[in-house]
Each structure stands twice: as C-alpha cells, then as structure tokens.
C-alpha cells in the first residue's frame with residue numbers, strides 16, 4: 013500500500029496495478045536456467061544462485077554496493093552485523109565469482125563505510141589490483157553524542173590488469189565556481205566568465221564532496237534504506253565504460269546502477285533478492301526511457317552541489333545561443 017506523502021514529496025511510489033505490471037518485467041533465476049537473456053534485465057533472486065547462470069567475462073564494468081557490516085532491514089530481510097572475520101567470509105562467498113564475470117580489461121567499484129572498508133580492501137586485494145580509493149563526503153548521517161557523526165563512504169576502484177583498462181577522465185570533469193578569479197592581461201586565466209557566475213573546468217580527485225544523498229524532493233528518490241545517488245553512479249559509469257558496454261550490479265537495490273547505465277546508453281544487468289525493490293527498479297527504468305536527466309550532471313558536465321539556479325541560467329543561455337545560431341544559419345541560406 014503506498015504511503016501518504018506530502019504534496020512536494022517526489023519519492024517513487026507504485027500503485028498495485030503498476031506493481032503487477034512491473035513484476036512481469038522482472039526475470040527470475042529459473043527463467044535464466046531456461047535460456048532467457050540476461051542483458052538489460054533486473055533479476056529477482058539470490059546472487060549466489062544467479063552467478064553460475066551468467067557467462068564468465070560478460071561485464072565491462074561491475075559496481076558493487078553490498079550490505080555493509082551493519083544490522084539493516086532490507087524490506088523484511090535482515091542483514092545482521094557480525095565480526096570482521098565473519099564479514100570477510102561473507103565477501104569471500106561471492107566476490108571471486110563476481111570478479112569472474114568481469115572482462116580482462118574491465119573495472120570494478122565496491123562501496124563501503126568506515127566500519128567495513130578494511131574488510132573490503134583486504135578481500136578485494138586477494139582478487140584484483142586496487143588502483144584507488146574514492147571517499148564520498150555524504151553530508152547526511154545521524155549525529156551521535158559519544159562519537160563523530162558518520163558522513164563518509166569509500167568506493168574502492170580495482171582492475172584486473174593495471175596496464176590495460178579504460179578510463180575517460182574527460183567525461184567526468186567538474187564545473188567549479190571560481191573563488192579567486194585570476195586574470196592575465198585582463199582576461200580570465202583558465203576560467204570562464206558567464207552571466208550565472210565564474211567557472212573553471214577541473215579534473216576530478218578521489219575526494220567527492222559534490223553529491224547529496226537522494227532525498228524526498230528528488231524524483232530519483234525511493235524508500236530504499238541505502239539508495240545511492242544517480243550522480244555518483246554516473247561518474248563511475250562515464251569514467252570506466254563506453255557507450256554500448258555492459259554494466260553489472262550484483263546487489264541492485266532500487267535499481268540505481270541499471271537506471272544510470274540506461275540513461276547513459278550502456279547495457280545493464282542487476283540482481284536483487286527483494287521483489288519489491290525489483291519493481292521499483294523496473295519503474296525507474298521505464299521512466300528513464302523518456303527522461304534521461306541525471307540531477308547534478310548537465311551538458312556533459314558535473315556541477316557542484318546547490319547550483320541548480322546556475323545550471324538553469326546556463327541552459328537558457330545555451331538555448332538562446334543555439335536558437336540565434338540556427339536563425340543566422342537559415343538567414344544565410346537565402
């Protein structure tokens with residue numbers, strides 16, 4: 013039953029009718045066993061039963077957002093916090109098989125918080141070459157009286173072959189506001205002066221402080237307890253895959269990886285044990301057919317947080333410029 017929402021709350025909901033429709037799009041492990049194709053699907057099953065049914069080396073990019081070592085209720089299915097050793101055993105149950113699904117020149121990202129990050133690093137290093145650790149400053153987090161508020165996550169970046177992997181830094185440049193605009197001979201040095209402010213294009217570092225956690229006023233928001241932002245996944249997909257590549261997520265949740273892959277013209281395959289989450293993923297995928305926007309990413313550029321007004325001003329300026337260009341092109345035809 014959909015929850016009562018405030019008028020401006022844009023959190024995704026499904027009517028019972030929609031739920032009946034969406035579940036028909038979801039694939040099961042039994043369907044895979046009977047020869048159903050895995051590309052561009054949401055698979056509702058335990059990842060352990062799905063992995064033997066998927067071909068080896070089918071994915072160009074794998075994004076893993078596993079249950080962290082915390083007690084968490086995923087729609088009735090509880091993941092219980094455990095000792096570090098037991099958590100590493102849990103990772104070793106599936107990670108080697110997941111890595112087997114990656115192409116020899118593919119890349120893999122794995123997310124975690126401060127508590128499980130050491131286990132992730134150790135178990136991942138048993139399988140792959142770790143080439144970076146991204147820290148995402150998450151902004152949201154519960155305050156505590158006897159400890160520091162938890163507001164960061166890690167994303168481990170690993171490859172099979174450090175001499176042969178794809179990385180497109182140009183696709184993930186950031187548009188940053190210039191704090192101290194420096195000029196030479198009166199002209200901006202490496203920055204641009206626009207009606208909406210002064211900006212510089214910069215290469216991204218491994219510290220990400222420009223991404224908010226999805227919240228109720230964002231159309232991408234669902235009731236999933238640990239949903240990742242589309243903007244964060246877009247950076248991983250744009251940097252580490254090409255259009256047409258295959259992106260695999262073995263713990264799909266509300267569908268973020270598949271949705272962003274579809275918006276960015278990649279193929280996708282996601283596995284999620286909870287049927288309702290699979291329906292949310294399918295509804296988001298259906299919506300992504302008409303709406304390919306990713307909040308915080310516009311015109312091939314990542315913007316800083318809280319810059320929606322500048323983004324809109326910039327978009328209007330570009331539309332006016334394009335209209336003027338096409339008008340003058342038409343005029344020159346006569």
Ligand SMILES: C[S@@+](CC[C@H](N)C(=O)[O-])C[C@H]1O[C@@H](n2cnc3c(N)ncnc32)[C@H](O)[C@@H]1O
Nearest residue numbers: 058059077086239240263264265266268284285
């Ligand atoms: C951290 S969440 C992923 C959230 C996701 N990145 C998103 O943006 O919504 C982990 C997900 O793994 C699912 N899960 C847990 N154990 C699983 C298993 N054995 N097989 C498949 N999915 C599983 C949970 O139901 C949960 O939705």
